[in-house]
Amino acid sequence: xxxxxxxxxxxxxxxxxxxxxxxxxxxxxxxxxxxxxxxxxxxxxxxxxxxxxxxxxxxxxxxxxxxxxxxxxxxxxxxxxxxxxxxxxxxxxxxxxxxxxxxxxxxxxxxxxxxxxxxxxxxxxxxxxxxxxxxxxxxxxxxxxxxxxxxxxxxxxxxxxxxxxxxxxxxxxxxxxxxxxxxxxxxxxxxxxxxxxxxxxxxxxxxxxxxxxxxxxxxxxxxxxxxxxxxxxxxxxxxxxxxxxxxxxxxxxxxxxxxxxxxxxxxxxxxxxxxxxxxxxxxxxxxxxxxxxxxxxxxxxxxxxxxxxxxxxxxxxxxxxxxxxxxxxxxxxxxxxxxxxxxxxxxxxxxxxxxxxxxxxxxxxxxxxxxxxxxxxxxxxxxxx
Amino acid sequence: xxxxxxxxxxxxxxxxxxxxxxxxxxxxxxxxxxxxxxxxxxxxxxxxxxxxxxxxxxxxxxxxxxxxxxxxxxxxxxxxxxxxxxxxxxxxxxxxxxxxxxxxxxxxxxxxxxxxxxxxxxxxxxxxxxxxxxxxxxxxxxxxxxxxxxxxxxxxxxxxxxxxxxxxxxxxxxxxxxxxxxxxxxxxxxxxxxxxxxxxxxxxxxxxxxxxxxxxxxxxxxxxxxxxxxxxxxxxxxxxxxxxxxxxxxxxxxxxxxxxxxxxxxxxxxxxxxxxxxxxxxxxxxxxxxxxxxxxxxxxxxxxxxxxxxxxxxxxxxxxxxxxxxxxxxxxxxxxxxxxxxxxxxxxxxxxxxxxxxxxxxxxxxxxxxxxxxxxxxxxxxxxx
Numbered sequence: 001x002x003x004x005x006x007x008x009x010x011x012x013x014x015x016x017x018x019x020x021x022x023x024x025x026x027x028x029x030x031x032x033x034x035x036x037x038x039x040x041x042x043x044x045x046x047x048x049x050x051x052x053x054x055x056x057x058x059x060x061x062x063x064x065x066x067x068x069x070x071x072x073x074x075x076x077x078x079x080x081x082x083x084x085x086x087x088x089x090x091x092x093x094x095x096x097x098x099x100x101x102x103x104x105x106x107x108x109x110x111x112x113x114x115x116x117x118x119x120x121x122x123x124x125x126x127x128x129x130x131x132x133x134x135x136x137x138x139x140x141x142x143x144x145x146x147x148x149x150x151x152x153x154x155x156x157x158x159x160x161x162x163x164x165x166x167x168x169x170x171x172x173x174x175x176x177x178x179x180x181x182x183x184x185x186x187x188x189x190x191x192x193x194x195x196x197x198x199x200x201x202x203x204x205x206x207x208x209x210x211x212x213x214x215x216x217x218x219x220x221x222x223x224x225x226x227x228x229x230x231x232x233x234x235x236x237x238x239x240x241x242x243x244x245x246x247x248x249x250x251x252x253x254x255x256x257x258x259x260x261x262x263x264x265x266x267x268x269x270x271x272x273x274x275x276x277x278x279x280x281x282x283x284x285x286x287x288x289x290x291x292x293x294x295x296x297x298x299x300x301x302x303x304x305x306x307x308x309x310x311x312x313x314x315x316x317x318x319x320x321x322x323x324x325x326x327x328x329x330x331x332x333x334x335x336x337x338x339x340x341x342x343x344x345x346x347x348x349x350x351x352x353x354x355x356x357x358x359x360x361x362x363x364x365x366x367x368x369x370x371x372x373x374x375x376x377x378x379x380x381x382x383x384x385x
Numbered sequence: 386x387x388x389x390x391x392x393x394x395x396x397x398x399x400x401x402x403x404x405x406x407x408x409x410x411x412x413x414x415x416x417x418x419x420x421x422x423x424x425x426x427x428x429x430x431x432x433x434x435x436x437x438x439x440x441x442x443x444x445x446x447x448x449x450x451x452x453x454x455x456x457x458x459x460x461x462x463x464x465x466x467x468x469x470x471x472x473x474x475x476x477x478x479x480x481x482x483x484x485x486x487x488x489x490x491x492x493x494x495x496x497x498x499x500x501x502x503x504x505x506x507x508x509x510x511x512x513x514x515x516x517x518x519x520x521x522x523x524x525x526x527x528x529x530x531x532x533x534x535x536x537x538x539x540x541x542x543x544x545x546x547x548x549x550x551x552x553x554x555x556x557x558x559x560x561x562x563x564x565x566x567x568x569x570x571x572x573x574x575x576x577x578x579x580x581x582x583x584x585x586x587x588x589x590x591x592x593x594x595x596x597x598x599x600x601x602x603x604x605x606x607x608x609x610x611x612x613x614x615x616x617x618x619x620x621x622x623x624x625x626x627x628x629x630x631x632x633x634x635x636x637x638x639x640x641x642x643x644x645x646x647x648x649x650x651x652x653x654x655x656x657x658x659x660x661x662x663x664x665x666x667x668x669x670x671x672x673x674x675x676x677x678x679x680x681x682x683x684x685x686x687x688x689x690x691x692x693x694x695x696x697x698x699x700x701x702x703x704x705x706x707x708x709x710x711x712x713x714x715x716x717x718x719x720x721x722x723x724x725x726x727x728x729x730x731x732x733x734x735x736x737x738x739x740x741x742x743x744x745x746x747x748x749x750x751x752x753x754x755x756x757x758x759x760x761x762x763x764x765x766x767x768x769x770x
Binding site: 001002003004005006007008009010011012013014015016017018207208209210213214216217218220221224225236237240241244245248253256257 | 386387388389390391392393394395396397398399400401402403592593594595598599601602603605606609610621622625626629630633638641642
């Protein structure tokens with residue numbers, strides 16, 4: 001096991017009816033900016049619950065955060081904060097809204113060009129406004145970590161940052177408010193959680209039996225519950241487990257003390273920046289191809305994954321590894337998520353653009369060994385056409 | 386899954402050489418009281434490492450915290466704090482030292498008779514001094530939770546409290562400093578961790594698949610690594626996994642959203658208060674007998690435990706449950722820990738005293754259903770003679 005720090009101060013309020021508890025967690029004298037995305041937050045009644053819980057406080061609302069939130073939009077939110085002397089931010093939405101809120105919280109107090117936050121990866125953040133979240137879409141884990149990703153479509157750039165100042169003070173996780181999510185978003189969330197776990201697990205053995213056991217347990221549960229969540233959307237226990245897994249998949253717990261990959265995410269980000277394909281869908285395309293391509297490097301962990309996650313124990317090493325990769329692809333497809341680049345109108349010319357963009361963003365040494373080059377990425381993408 | 390709050394702000398510094406990082410986590414202008422137990426902290430060089438890391442700060446030392454720390458000793462520490470204008474506490478030791486430090490941190494700022502903290506279960510704590518810990522004995526999980534247990538031998542009382550003010554700011558977990566622990570303490574720590582997990586797992590099904598999966602994974606790892614830790618004390622990865630499990634077993638994670646038992650702990654506390662038997666040993670006596678006695682109430686989870694923890698899948702329900710209980714008892718014995726009351730010089734008269742003390746401390750409705758009465762406890766203890 002490697003040395004690690006684990007420090008996650010976010011307070012999770014989990015369960016039915018917990019939005020009402022905002023009243024205890026947002027200061028009574030706060031001037032609150034409620035940040036949200038599209039119309040669903042209003043339509044589903046979540047914004048109504050939030051307003052009711054915050055009765056007595058000054059509330060200003062800022063909607064319109066896009067999926068893969070845009071840099072320009074966050075700058076508009078900062079203007080609203082300054083115009084209204086806002087003291088507290090509340091994100092109501094999924095990962096995009098929460099990511100945008102983290103950036104807004106840091107950029108509002110940043111002395112300089114906020115773009116520098118992104119080019120520095122967040123290392124130059126020295127303060128952030130206090131903020132909480134009400135999670136409506138379990139997927140990214142942003143509700144209990146300190147990282148975020150912001151997109152600038154003009155620059156074809158999707159850049160990540162993190163900072164210890166960017167943990168939410170609290171996050172409300174009410175599984176019941178996920179009942180009305182479109183199947184597409186539920187499936188995306190399951191795949192996003194799955195790949196988050198895999199990126200911290202499927203590397204090389206590091207004698208981190210605790211972390212491996214947690215990862216395998218969550219993967220098995222996603223495989224079992226993911227399809228059921230689509231069949232019976234109002235099964236509370238299924239939604240509760242999926243919601244809690246999405247959070248635990250990327251809150252630092254299973255990544256503590258182990259090597260991490262993240263190549264699929266970095267490649268996937270470029271695909272999204274290129275043609276706005278859903279984040280989770282880019283992962284479902286890249287991961288199986290990357291597993292196959294990196295089967296030498298990931299050999300021991302692929303066999304462990306085959307056995308402990310999929311119960312595949314028969315045949316030669318290669319047969320078991322093939323079966324595990326095939327099972328992974330079939331799981332994504334069962335959730336209604338296509339796993340080939342051609343399913344998303346991406347061909348050879350777009351692959352060249354992705355390679356160019358990866359290089360431009362410094363992503364030239366990916367993977368747990370920092371040895372996946374642009375040439376390797378081209379091969380991985382060509383195999384997933 | 387039940388509603389839950391999860392909020393654990395303790396910063397974990399895990400790995401080799403991390404004691405040196407105290408320098409970054411204890412304020413440079415602090416007047417530090419280093420609180421420890423017996424001579425081993427000095428003998429093993431841990432106190433030396435701590436002093437070196439804290440160079441430049443005013444250091445006062447307070448040794449002599451007992452196993453099952455005594456109320457009177459904590460009052461002496463508070464006197465030292467007041468006499469020396471101490472501003473920061475650093476616990477260097479195992480659960481007893483950390484528990485004592487939590488109580489000292491709260492009692493030093495308590496306006497009234499500190500005994501009230503214990504009789505209120507900690508609910509009247511409104512502040513505590515800042516404190517960190519250097520863990521030398523993985524077992525109780527106290528390094529990453531807000532609870533503690535204090536004993537008053539004169540009153541034959543061992544009382545627990547918890548408070549959100551009593552989380553350590555940080556805890557240093559260096560597996561290498563556990564190499565020199567006596568085998569007895571290593572075995573105790575494994576059993577203590579094991580029973581902590583079981584008390585939050587072996588109740589009744591609550592569709593908490595995540596928590597169940599984490600619990601089962603940690604139990605399997607303890608079963609595999611516990612005996613090896615005694616055979617090869619300087620195997621870093623074994624010690625690292627055991628240390629991290631001891632912490633995760635009682636930091637709120639696997640207990641979030643599930644029913645909890647704690648009957649074995651409450652009964653065990655009275656045994657320790659009676660004749661000072663090691664805490665873990667009292668658990669190794671009570672748990673197997675309680676599992677057997679409560680086999681109706683715990684039926685479904687006992688079968689799940691048999692299958693997922695021990696791989697026992699053959700035979701009738703009763704056969705599998707018997708086999709799982711027998712395997713549990715054999716595991717404790719393999720670690721060198723006896724599992725019968727008679728092994729600890731406890732007979733029928735002492736059982737009566739334990740029952741009397743449980744009643745005196747209000748422990749008359751134990752277990753996940755609050756229906757284990759003193760009469761039930763008598764039967765459980767008589768079966769473990």
